[in-house]
Every structure is written in C-alpha cells, then in structure tokens.
Amino acid sequence: MDQPLKSPGQNALADAFHAMFELSRTMPAPTLEERLDRLARLRAVVADNEARFEQAISADFGHRCATETAIAETLLVLGEIKHAARHLKKWMAPRRVSTALQFIPAKNRLIPQPLGVVGIIAPWNYPLQLTLAPAVGALAAGNRVMIKPSELVPRFSALLQETISTKFDATEIIVTGVDEDISMAFASLAFDHLMFTGSTRVGRLVAEAAGRNLTPITLELGGKSPAIVDRSADLGQAAERIAYAKLLNAGQTCIAPDYAIVPEASVQDFAERVQAAMRRMFGTDPDNQDYTSIVSERHFQRLEALVADAAAKGATVMQAAKPDDPGWKSKRKFPPTIVVGATPDMMILQEEIFGPLLPIIGYRDAGDPVAYINKRERPLALYWFGKDDAARDAVLSRTISGGVTVNDCLFHFTQINQPMGGIGASGTGAYHGEWGFRTFSKLKPVFYRSPFNRLADLYPPYGTKIARLEKMLRFMS
Template sequence: MDQSLKSPGQSALEDAFHAMFELTRTKPAPTLAERLDRLARLRALIANNESRFEKVISADFGHRCATETAIAETLLVLGEIKHAAKHLKKWMTPQRVPTALQFLPAKNRLIPQPLGVVGIIAPWNYPLQLTLAPAVGAIAAGNRVMIKPSELVPRFSALLKEVISTKFDATEIVVTGIEDDISQAFASLPFDHLIFTGSTRVGRLVAEAAGRNLTPITLELGGKSPAIVDRSADLGEAAERIAYAKLVNAGQTCIAPDYALVPEASVQDFAEKVQASMRRMFGTDPANKDYTSIVSDRHYQRLESLVTDAAAKGARIVQAAKPDDPAWKTKRKFPPTIVIGVTPDMTIMQEEIFGPLLPILGYKDATEPVSYINRHGRPLALYWFGKDNATRDEVLARTVSGGVTVNDCLFHFTQINQPMGGIGASGTGAYHGEWGFNNLSKLKPVFYRSPFNRLADLYPPYGAKISRLEKMLRFMS
C-alpha cells in the first residue's frame, strides 16, 4: 500500500512490527534469564492490577461476575506463568534424538529456537486469559509479541496497553489499538506465527490474510460442542454439571456445551433437572451478581432471534423470564433458556450459540449421538456422561474433537500438561505449557557427523564399495 494512503495507526503498527522483526534477525535468542525476567514482569503486571482488570472487564460486559474473572482468567494465566517458569530450563535444553545404526557414532539433536515475532488476535469473551495465556507460550519460547485486543472490550484493551507499556519495552511486547483499520491490517503483517481466537467465520478471513505471507497460524475457534448423556449416567449429576458449564460467563465460552444429547425417554426429566440446577446456582433475579451480562446489544438480539426462530419452528422454550423483560434486557442479562424439540432446520442447531441457551435432543439408539456428531463439523470440545466404560470408549474412538471431559464439562481446558486446540472447523494448532512452547518454537534438527563414520563411501565414483554398502543399508532398513 502507498505510504501516503495509510492511516497514522497503520503506519505505527507497521513501524512497531518492523522494529521487532529487525531485532529477531540481528540479536541472538533471549537467554533463560531474560525469558524468566519477562515472565516475572508479566506475572507482577497481572497480580498488581488484578482489581483494575476485574473492574474494566465488568464495565465492558455491562456486568461480569468477579469470581468468574478471578477463576477463569486471572488464576489460569498466573498458573500458566508459574508452570512455564518452573519448566523453562528443561524445555530450552536440546533434546537427544536416536541416531540410526548405520550413521553411528554420529548424533542427532533437536534444538528449540524462537520463531521471531508472534502476533496474537484476542477475543472478547475471556479477554485477559485468551490474550495472555498464548503470550506466555510465546515469551517462554523467546519470541517478541504483538497483541491486538478485541474492539468489544475497549476499557480492558486500553488498560492492557497501558500496563504492558509500563513493564515492557515496545520491542518485547506491544499492544496495538482496536481501530478498524488496525484490525484489518494486523493479520496481514508477515508474522513468524499468528494466533487467532474467535469465530470460525473470522478465522477463515484471518487464515486467508496470513496465507498471503505463508504465516503459520494457530486458530482457536469454536463450533457446536456436544454433551452426550448416556443411559448409564446419573441424570441429576449430568444436569447440574452441564447447567453450570452452560451458564458460566453466561454461556459466552468457546468450549461451553452447545447442546445435549439425551435418551428420548429422559428428555423431560433431564430438562427439569437442568432448570432446577440453573435456578439453584444462578437464581431468577437479573440483579444476581453471579450471573454475567451478554457483551453487547447485538449479541443479545442474536440470542433473541435464535429463540424466536426455534419457537416458530415448533420447539418448546423453557425460560426463567422473557428476554424482552426490561428487568433483564436493560442489564443485558439473558434468561437461562432450555430449548426442547429442536430440529436441524432451526438456526440454533446451525450456528454456535455462545449464550445461555441449551437445546436438548432426544435419541433412541445408543449409536445415534455418534452418528449425529459425525455428520457435522468436528467440535472443539466433547462431553460424555455415564458409567458404562465400554460405551464411553466407543464414543471416544469413533469421534474426533479438540478435547474431551468425561463426566463433567470444561475442565480438560484447565489441564496445563495437556494441549488445548481444535481440529478442522474448530481450529488448528495448540497451546498450554510445553505444547505452547513447542508450537511457538522451531525445533531445529541437527545432525553431528562423526569423523569415524564411513559416509564418504557413498561418494562417486561408484563401484564395488557402493554395492557392499547398499546391501548393508538394505539389511538395516
């Protein structure tokens, strides 16, 4: 683009990128001490501003439960930092790799190196966690980091930009603005790796922009994550755990159970138990501080339209209140909603819900849930409830998803020694702990030839010696 046509924001964005880029090519990889220092500064930044982050996130949402911010955001990121700092020396150590017999006494090593500049396009639903958890992996791997927060959480974005600038040089970590021109230009920068968390629709656009630079990407998307309630399940226990996972952050969670598959004969009983659990945990008062608001009027209206569409097409709607009730709508609190009798032509079964709406589908045969799931895009998460281990293992073997929690929801995400990532339409790549370190490093293979190896026998002129060596190699292969 002609420089004269660029906005000041775009020019500043490119200048910040190129300053980082040049340093990644002229300076060696950060030492262990430098990386630990960056992680320590990030930890202090979060700990010292925890209450400020909680307040601005709540203001951006309209209301965000403080406990959910602490548990699902602050503590998770602090845990990521602590884990990375504890294990970083081991992760950075070159790995011994076996050497094939015919090349002995040579040796192989995998040497982790920083990729360079990592870009992070962050979402709004867990702005602190889903911005800084990927940054932890990038910092641990020795990269420089550029962050573009979501425009839906402007107060959080402004605070993050402010506090990052007080703890980090602009060539270590920088937070960009949220203006539209910057948003469009960010993914087009020639990053060494780009991480995007958000919708599948926007993820495709980000992938297209990154592809023009052959930029490797990690996409953390979403989709329709199912919860299967087996006939062997404790119905009350499953209902309570699914209800909690559906209503935490008012359902605005990429790995929330999107719908439940329940034995047909148990649908009504299950729905009643879910409703009872929702009321016990979150009540029926929109002023309840434990219940989070929907992030914007547009998202609230989208949820209303999903319910209206489902009702018009024959679904039965069970709600604590009507969404257009001023007591709820003025606070952007969407009433917990159960949708019974959904069909494939309903929009609610075609789009990721991202709100406190739980469709329930009945099934007759135990094979139906797997068949239904496999006819659709591979989900980011899958949940299975029951006591029949053989059926459980059959479901795990015949479905493919980003992650699974058995007899609960969400908690596979919190396992720091397990990778977090989708597959297909629900994403690509992974992070968390060592998985994030490796994903954001170049594990460079190095072969150290020994002076005692007879590799020179492979050189021409070929003759009897190569025939003997070929026979030996065939024997070893």
C-alpha cells in the same frame, strides 16, 4: 510489507512490527534468564492490576461476575506463568535423538529456537486469559509478541496496553489499538506465527490473510460442542454440571456445551432438572451478581432471534423470564433458556450459540448421538456422561473433537499438561504449557558428524566401494 500502509495507525503498526522483526533476526535467542525475567514482568502486570482488570472487563460486559473473572481468567494466567517458569530450563534444553545405526558414532540433537515475532489476535469473551495465556507460551519460547485485543472490550484493551507498556519495551511485547484500520492490517503482517482465537467465520478470513505471507497459524475457534448423556448416567448430576458449564460467563465460552443429547424418554425430566439446577446456582433475579451480562446489544438480539426462531418452528421454550422484561434487558442479561424439541432446521442447532441457551435433543438408539455428531463439523469440545465404560469408549473412538471431558464439562481446558486445540472447523494447532512452547518454537534438527564415519564412501567416483556400502545399507534397512 510489500504494499505501503495508508493510515497513520497502520503505518505505526508496521513500524512497530519491523522494529521487532529486525531485532528477532539480529538477537534471535534470548537466554533463560531473559525469558524468566519477561515472564516475571508479565506476572507482575496481572498480579499488580488484578482488581483493575476485573473492573474493566465488568464495565465492558455491562456486568461480569468478579468470581468468574478470578477463576476463569486471572488464576489460569498466573498458573500458566508459574508452570512455564518452573519448567522452562528443561523445555529449552537440546533434546537427544537416536542416530541411525549406519551413522554411529555421529549424534542427533533437536534444538528449540524462537520463531521470531508472534502475533496474537485475541477474543472478547475471556479477554485476559485468552490474550495472555498464548503470550506466555510465545515469551517462554523466546519470541517477541504483538497483541491485537478485541474491539468489543475497549476498556480492558486500553488497560492492557497501558500496563504492558509500563513493564515491557515495545520491541519485547506490544499491545496495539483496536481501531478498524489496525484490525484489518494486523493479520496481513508477515509474522513468524499468528494465533487467532474467535469465530470460525473470522478464522477463515485470518487464515486467508496469513496465507499470503505463508505465515503459520494457530486457530482456536469454536463450533457446536455436544454433551452426550448416556442411559447409564446419573441424570441429576449430568444436569447440574451441564447447567453450570452452560451458564459460566452467561454461556459466552467457546467450549461451553452447545447442546445436550439425552435419551428420548428422559428429555423432559432432564430439562426440568437443568432448569432447577440453573435456578439453584443463579436464581431468577437479574440483579444477581453471579450472573454475567451479554457483551453487546447485537449479541443480545442474536440470542433473542435464536429463541424466537425455535419457538416459531415448534420447540418448547423454558425460561424464568422473558429477555425483553425491563429488569433483564436493561442490564443486558439474558435469562437462562432451555429449548426442548429442537430440530435441525432451527437456527439454534445450526449456529454456535455463545449464550445461555441449551437445546435438548432426544435419541432412541445408542448409536444416534455419534451419528448426529459425525454428520456435522468436528466440535472443539465433547462431553460424555455415564457409568458404562464400554459405551464411553465407543463414543471416544468413533468421534473426533478438539478435547473431551468425561462426566463433567470444561475441565479438560484447565489441564496444563494437556494440549488445548481444535480440529477442522473448530481450529488447528494447540497451546497450554509445554504445548504452547512447542507451538511457538522451531525444533531444529542438528546432525553432528563423527570423524570416524565413512560417509566419504558415498562420494563419486562410484565403483565397487559404493556397491559394498549399498549392500550394507540394504541389510540395515
């Protein structure tokens, strides 16, 4: 850093970064064995402390369904580690690249190399998975890693800091504190790559701070991910699957379906089917242990404001209970909510919801959903339901989004051989599996000249020899 940091926390952060930075330059290429060892130790952090992580996350949320933590966090991280360890030798191997005819018998290779020091700014909504899944790719690629957890999950952050420090040297991977002075300084460090997962608003600030150091960034953001219900869809099936995806983690999921676009004649029927599915899965009792709390009072009040604004502007609100009912509010659980008749002037269709609220929009013509989506920022995810392959392919070809699941929601995220990433306001870059390894690696092109190449014919003084060579090159072009 050119400017000295002022607070003790910022100075400690800078010292930790520079220790990593120096070693990344003097010892830039960990061996396969060293990388596998780091992955094994990361696996032990997760596997040995699974119950503690579940309890810490639940305490931070007020209540987090243990099954959701296991399925959506722990198992996904363990799967990432297993996949990386199994394929790492192949990923690290130099890759053959064809050589232009005029340079044969020379050869080309692409050699994957670590970038150096990778910074990860993690979110609160899936704190274990969205912190450690990127770290898997960064460690597999041979980097040293600094992690800044979210201040909204302090118990989890403290536990991660503790458990990582017992398995890793501070120059391999380190978890910082969550104090405000550290948060402000973290993105300004001269990382070799910085990954941020969170809101689009904060993502812009992170990108601006990273840009001062020309730090490459991966941004996993969010936005308003639509669920299109085609006229050919099984309405009950679509309703059930959208209801589940909307209420997983109480809607606090960056790829949750933000709103549904349904044939106009089916809007009320669909809304009733969604409500019935929500009640089957999560009931109407705030004590239901399968239903997760909203992470903070501020976020709870934000959801209340979205519903109040929609109701004031003429939407029909369908709820099993009122959010201010004591049984719900005391547990910071927001009742599953369906908003029928939402219009573009309502905040619920302008802001990313990030909660258990589902606006439903009706459409008349088959092209209306695509037109509506394409007038707005490109979403992180898009969901399409139906049986008409031609209609499906028309939507896929005419919309651009970070990822798509057809006839379900969320599950493109779980495909480890597919990249996960947004586009435009929903993010940039990608990770998961080999895509994470590539993101956190430099594929260095190397040209090996053969002694039999006549490249010296290109050297001055130019004359008839260069004319002959130029003629040959033109013929080959």
